[in-house]
Amino acid sequence: MDISPVFFYVFAALAIGFSLSVILKKNPVGNAFSLVMVFFAFAGIYAILGAHLIAALQVLVYAGAIMVLFIFVIMLLNADEPSFDMGRSHIGIKIGAGTLCAILFCTFVWAIKESPINIPAGRFTPEAIQASGGNTQVVSELMFSEYILPFELTSVLLLAAIVGAVAIAKRKLGKN
Amino acid sequence: MTNFEWLTMGAKIAFIVVVLLQVVPIMVWVERRGSALMQNRLGPNRIGPLGLLQSICDVVKFFFKEDRAPGHVNKFYYTLAPLIVLVPAFMTFAVIPFASSIVIDGQTVNFQIADLNVGLLYIFSVASLGVYGIIMSGWSSNNKYALLGSLRSTSQMISYELSMGLSIIGIVMVFSSVELGAIARGQGEAFFSVGMLTIPKWGIFIQPIGFIVFLTSVFAETNRLPFDLPEGESEIVAGYHIEYGSMKFALFFMAEYINMTVGAALITTLFFGGWQMLPGMHWLLEVMNLDGMAHEWVRILFEAASFGAKVCFFMWFFVWVRWTIPRFRYDQLMDLGWKVMLPLSLVNIFLTGVLIYYKVL
Structure with a gap:
């Protein structure tokens, strides 16, 4: 694929930014809309990787169907902002959560750094997929055989x- | 991409966007004159010939109206909602082919903005996003009518999305592709011939049940009468766009007409041969006896004209139905969707499978 990595950084930044807004915003409907944007960013990354089918399904299933029902329920329950406001949390909880997050982050960084970079390519390289008629054809053939x-x-x-x-x-x- | 590719891509996108934007004022005029025709009235006839410039006046009015937002709305989502309704409407057109391809200097140009491998799935995924704008506008307006309208619209769109998706499976099975370009090409083949008359492999001939289900679902998805429950002027005033005014309201209005155009283009592409020429055009092309590039360009022109003519017919069909059939009751709408259209589309898939197995299709 000759698509510039700039797009990857754009979509990755969007995904991270909107993920943060999912958990930090106080407005439940706003959270749900942010989650939709996260799914979009993921779909964008899939599309960059050449997996157009997965990108389309991601938008169709998650953004188009599941999240609509989520928002539906949130609107019907009429969850307002006060019910999400738990008050100020204990300082110990904040420190504990922060430490756990830092440990998790370090583990991920370590795991990614230690894993071998040259993973052998599988059977379905972009060229092979292109030769046998594109993503949709290959996936459906595999599914039914x-x-x-x-x-x-x-x-x-x-x-x-x-x-x-x-x-x-x-x-x-x-x-x- | 080479310079040539950038150029053709830009030209195609500009063409589609300009045409889609022009459709709106023209369709508003057609709708008003058409309804007047059916109700034995005159309709707008004062400004310009046949009242054609009425739409321009309307647009000017929309632009110069005060753009105010009520105090009780959630400003951010309230402003965002019309855009979210409008953008998916435009995006869908990216995969619809409006003519076949032409070879210029050894490079093939497809008259389709993006020939995606996932064509139809792309259309469904984008079309399913339009509902967010409606939810957003209904919720952020902080108005009971608006919320009711958006709830109605959501449940209606989700219900009919199912039968819409399933009704097309038959077409996908026959042409064994989800690419709209391939489906349009496939419909050029002959289905059977009776004497002089050759019936092409158009979707309407090989998938009549699928066509009926799809047509009904398109009406439901575009929120047009007889399925305009989300607006329902007589019950919930105007539904989800009750709190909107000036250009923000106009954006909802535009989205409705652009969705209509996309619906008509989809019906054309899937069931009426897309850009396949209308009867007689092949003969005309041969009579003109052109050669080389001139022949190719005239062919493209004829194909685009055929596509346009078919789309125009279905646009008129939308207007025609709107002023003929009264609105459904809400439970009738849901019953029709779940108890008639969904089983019908499943039966259609089964029948298509059987026919393909016995090599009829």
């Missing part, structure tokens, strides 16, 4: 979840 069992199992799992959700909703309806 090599990974048919896990794919179908996931579908059954989702179906079970849907049936369960309907069952729970119906029971509540019956009581009233």
Whole structure:
């Protein structure tokens, strides 16, 4: 890919910035909108990496469907700002949380620095994908040949979840 | 990218944006004159020939109105919402091909801004974003009518997005591609012929059920009558844009018409052969007997004109339906979406699979 790394830094900065706003903002709807932006930034990074299918699905599923329901629920519950204001936290909690964050950050830095840089390329290099008809074609072919069992199992799992959700909703309806 | 590619890309983007912006005032005029025609009135007829300049006056009025925000709104989201409605409307058009390709100096130019490998998925993912603007405007307005409108719109869009997505699976199965360019090309083949008459492989002929479901869903997704519950003037006044005025309101208005254009272009591309020439144009092209580049350019012109004509027809269709069918009740809307359209689109997928298995399609 001949796309400049500048784009990576832009999207990464956006992702980090909006992630911070997700946890720091006091307004629940604002938090949810920030989370949508985080998903967008991720989709941008996927697109830079040449994984257009994942980028499109990221926006379609997470930003377009799941977050809409989140915001729906937040709006319906009418969660206002005071209910998110826990007051000032104890100084000990702040120090403890800060230390844990620092340790986690150091671990990540160490892990990334120590891991070998030259990971051998797998079967699906960008060229190979391009040759066999693009992302969508390759992923769908794999899904319906090599990974048919896990794919179908996931579908059954989702179906079970849907049936369960309907069952729970119906029971509540019956009581009233 | 080379200079040539930058140039053609810029030209294509400019062309699409300019055309889409021009669609709005023209469609407003068509809508007003069309409704007048159907209701046996005159409609706007004072300014310019046939009242054509009425839209310009409206635009000027929108620009010069005082742009004020009510005191009880959440300013930031209130201002952002119209933009978030408008931008996805424009973005969708990026993958719609409006003519085939031409070779200039050995370089192929596609008349499509981005020939994405994920074409259709891109359209769905972008289209699903429009709902955020509506949620945002409803919530930030701090108004019960606005919130009700945006809740209605959200549930409506989510419900119909499902059947919309599933109705296209049939088309994707037949042409075994999600690229809109490939789908438009594939529709040029002959489906079957009866004597002199050759029926092309247009989506409407091979996917009639899919077409009906898709058409209905497009109406629901664009919030147009008979599915304009989010606005519902008689019940919730104007729904999510009740607190908006001047140019901010105009942006919602523009988004609606641009969404309509995108819907019409999608129907054309998926079910009416996209840029495939209208009957008779092939013959005309041969009669003109041009050679070399002139022939190619005339071909592109004819294809773009065919695409435009089909899109215009569906734009008129939107207006036609709006002033013919009354608004649905909310439970009727949901019943139609979940109990009729969704099963119908599933049946369509099954039937298409069977037909492909027996090599009919």
